[in-house]
Amino acid sequence: MAEPRALENLTVLDLTRVLAGPFCTMMLADMGAKVIKIELPVSGDDTRAYPPFRTNKDGARESLYFANINRNKAGLTLNLKSEEGKQIFRRLAEKADIVVENYRPGVMDRLGLGYDELKKINPRLIYAAVSGFGCYGPYHLRPGYDILAQAMGGMMAITGARGGEPTRAGSALGDILGGLHLAIGILAAVNARSITGRGQRVDVSLMDAVIAATENTAIKYLESGQVPPRMGNRYAAVSPYDGFTCKDGVVIIACGNQKLFAKLCDEILGMPELVTDPRFTDMPGRLEHQDDLKVLIERWLADKTMTEATDILLAHGIPAGPILDISQILADPHVKEREMFVGMEHPTLGPITVNGCAIKLMDTPPSVRTPAPELGQDNDRLLAALGYTQKEIDRLADQGVI
């Protein structure tokens, strides 16, 4: 008998757009939750108009961005400003486990669809929202974007070359961190519901999520009085732990403890005397004199490729690896075996590759099963399940309700 999916008992009404919310519900859907993506009639999720694009089988420009993040979800269109649209949403919410939205706080309340209203019709409902700054606090009504969260959450201030500018992570990291925290909050609320019998509100702010990801930055500052500087690829607590230039790229070498450092000096660099060199005898010394150490390591690397250097270092038990770009990652045998990218057939785009799921549940594995929905593709099925006749459904479409 086939194993069930990990979250197959959960139905999610997904009002989210763009990335933070859709990334969260993508993970839930990959793990088997029944996710109904609810979009505005006609226009749909903003990312349907985001690059990269491909000319689809109908000759139209279609977004791969949307296709990637919204696989495994059903598609329903609904105009929540219309009375009938609200009614349909309420009827769906009666039977759902989770509503997820990433409107600016207050929008759902003004529509009469806020948590206080919805919990009256379904006390077991979990209402999860992710926004730039959360649903309370002085900035809660500010517009939120990934880059603002990276900026105001403190990640940009600590990222970048020594002496260089504050630097944004090269992906929408604030959105990803927000989506991950939201997924944890939703699943924790599912567990809490098994204790209390009731749902609750889950609130995640992108800014909070980025702050959490700066881990010990605050205690470092509070203890030293010094704002931690940007320092390229180095780490304040460990050395050597950096990128080192070799013949064809950059190799990371990470010696987390004294034993590894001794191995590096003795077996790799052939300079056992470094272990007792007063500059390098302990971690504080190595942190202070890491420029000197770098020269010695890069001297050894000068005639070696990333692959050669990594192989030699690993053979001696020293943590090492190349800096890979996405072309190298896609070709990597480890990444392939981990199924971090998955090919699938899309009805209008043809064969596409989408991201895999990084959460490996070994007995109930996440999977990519169905392509991202066409706008409103499941309207008929979902409304028929609520008792609407095809004639009524056609009328709702004509009137712009769906």
Place this chain on the structure above:
Amino acid sequence: MAEPRALENLTVLDLTRVLAGPFCTMMLADMGAKVIKIELPVSGDDTRAYPPFRTNKDGARESLYFANINRNKAGLTLNLKSEEGKQIFRRLAEKADIVVENYRPGVMDRLGLGYDELKKINPRLIYAAVSGFGCYGPYHLRPGYDILAQAMGGMMAITGARGGEPTRAGSALGDILGGLHLAIGILAAVNARSITGRGQRVDVSLMDAVIAATENTAIKYLESGQVPPRMGNRYAAVSPYDGFTCKDGVVIIACGNQKLFAKLCDEILGMPELVTDPRFTDMPGRLEHQDDLKVLIERWLADKTMTEATDILLAHGIPAGPILDISQILADPHVKEREMFVGMEHPTLGPITVNGCAIKLMDTPPSVRTPAPELGQDNDRLLAALGYTQKEIDRLADQGVI
């Protein structure tokens, strides 16, 4: 009556060290799980020797790094290489819900404490592991460190100044992403157990977690054949969406759509003609000519502070905000109201500030309740609960089992 805690029904045996695992179990503990942190006798978690340090009330150097990430956890010492240590662990595992470890794959199996053994004594046990490369795949036995995950997961290749070096995020982002994915996997497995009645193995790799956080990088590359370049603080799909220099720092301005861009030109820059300027009429045009746009925006910013500029832009509905460093974040009224940093009294360190929890469960709020454990502080209580007498416990301590 007080609300229960969201995860109070879950007992976690936490074998993790350093950051990825402890960050995961910190979130679980903040949400009320009973986390028993199991450490090596005498030495304990490596991070007990990581900076920042404070001289404690006994005059010894004590780590704030450890104190931050391990609050709310109980402390047990256990030598898992000793037969009696294994026996104690097995007895705890009989009654636990979750084991979390971040050893290199195979270590627990060699100790006779791998999932295949533990599930025999407790089929409901969830066994969660986070490691550099996961428990399968060609690299699974490689040593894993945060920086290797950032390098091999593709985040460094896309982060950094235009034309500059690949850049590591300024915190241990790979560990944080690994810990977040692991927490989702654990809670999904808890839900799956409510369906199947059985636990399962959860496997998270730091490299996978970083790859997931690069979101659409792969589809961009696959569709264009171009490896996405590093581009400082810009975003490939939206413009203006960047940092702009003002009088006292850098302000982020993010115009995600045409309407916001028109507002910026008209109401802020006082140059409504830009909207119909052929360079800027649509998003592809603005992406191509963003250097020109930057000059115009920075001309407006030249005589304004971050705060002044942010206030003006927000008053006109344009998403904006300053790049904040940790000193500014700690002083920020929004961050205070969101309780993203929490003061607590530590028995040996005195008053300390620790990170708050970014997952706001509104009816069962996460909280910081107890300080990080002293090494083995709960040995007597936990072993007495298993039926050991004080005399036996003293013998176990003398023999180095605990």
